[in-house]
Amino acid sequence: MRKTDIANKKIKPQTVVFGLLIFLIFYLAIIMISVYGFDADNKLTKKTVRFVPLPAATWGTNFISVSRLKMELGSVKMFYENQDFSDLGMRVDFTTADGKKRLKIKEKNILNKLIENKLIENEATKRGLAINPEDISQEVSRKMQEYGSEEYLKDNLAKLYGWRLSDFEENIVKPDMYKEKLFANLLETDKKSFEAKDKISAALNELNNGKSFEETAEKYSDGESAQDGGKLGWFRSNQMLPEIVETVFALKKGERSKIIESSLGYHIIEMEDRDIENNEDIVQIKQIFVRSLDFSEWLAEYEKNFDIHIFLKDFYWNKDAGTVEFKNDDLKNFEENLDKNSPDDISILF
Incomplete structure (x- = not known):
């Protein structure tokens, strides 16, 4: 065979790119089926969702990623498993059949909280209630003083949750600040709040007049x-x-x-x-x-305004209740009777 014939039979770059693209599509399809269809949480899926933002829940242009949800769940699991509750006569075991159900309840609650935090942040931003990095930094400094020192806070975050200080800012400090700002704004603008102020002022006036x-x-x-x-x-x-x-x-x-x-x-x-x-x-x-105004009641009503699509197989968004719920009746019943099903497991208490 002549050299020119061999050269002509070399694989073209376009063919290589096309082959890699087909492989990537096939690979992602397998990962999506594993995550959404079978709730797989192995090394392969963990590594993939860390770099590919698969959505756990979406509404409008907003979404909660599977990786964020799984990371939060992992931190909660670590919190319980890294502590000894035996002195309290309590235990934590997520490896049993019931333990896996308790962990699934934690996952549902975390997903609810992530959705809630995003809705609060969006509404606060819509009202012009911005939080800048300096505000967050000042709040973190205040938290450090509460806990004693920066080193103490960092050590406990790493030990209990596997968090860095930036995780603490993103997961705790920032959502709390948006919630406080939005609540303060609602108190200044909500009709019920005005009515309550008028009512308590009338009561004080009657007391001052001798009643x-x-x-x-x-x-x-x-x-x-x-x-x-x-x-x-x-x-x-x-x-x-x-x-x-x-x-x-x-x-x-x-x-x-x-x-x-x-x-x-x-x-x-x-x-x-x-x-x-x-x-x-x-x-x-x-x-x-x-x-x-009760912020929890306001938020519960506010959440009913959104159509949220949840991709994970065990959950769905109940718009009438404004919350994430289980699809599976067995998990629903287990959650409703949690105290009876897990009397000695401290994870059901907090």
């Missing part, structure tokens, strides 16, 4: 204590909302607070009595409470 606390509580206060003149009984500081503790414990017997705003609404507190029990201050109080 008794009991009568005013019965007229204005939300909750069961209204029927008892606002009486709540005795409390320690750790039994109260953080937002009201300092003001309440500064009151003297017979004194009444101004309007106090908390995450639940608005409060007017009257000190009935004070005492010391086991070297700890305790207080007996009455309250006029007006419920304001």
Whole structure:
């Protein structure tokens, strides 16, 4: 055979590229079938989804990737498995049949949280409530002070979750900041919040004009204590909302607070009595409470506005409830009876 004939039979570059493209398409098809059809979580699929952003859930131009979901799930699993709960008479075991179901419940909850965080961020951004890197850095510094030091925080993040500080910023700090900003904005703009402010102001005005606390509580206060003149009984500081503790414990017997705003609404507190029990201050109080906007209730309603497509085989988006739910009745029943099914497993508690 002549050299010219051999040269003519060399494989063309276009053929190589086409062959690689066919192989890549076939490979990705196998990975997608494994992930979506069989919930495969082996080394091959883990490596692939790390570089190929397969969606776990999508809506509009938004999506939650399979890799993000699996990474979060891995961190939660690591948190439980790297600790010894035997002193509490509790255990964690995700390898049994029931343990795998408990882990699947964790996965569902994480997917719900990731969707929730993205919806909150989108709505906050839509309202012009931006968070810049400097804001995040300042909040991280504040968290470090809470935990003692940067090294202590970093060591615990790595040990408990396998996280770096950047993971902590992305998974905890940033979502919390968007949530706080959006809630504050809603309180300033929501009709229910305005109505609550007017109602608690009217209650304070009647108190200032001489009406008794009991009568005013019965007229204005939300909750069961209204029927008892606002009486709540005795409390320690750790039994109260953080937002009201300092003001309440500064009151003297017979004194009444101004309007106090908390995450639940608005409060007017009257000190009935004070005492010391086991070297700890305790207080007996009455309250006029007006419920304001509840962020959890607002979010639950807000989530019902979205059509979210979930690709994973075990889950679907229940638009009527605004939440991710199980397709499988066995998993649904297991979750509904979780306390009964897993009495000694601490992972069901938090």
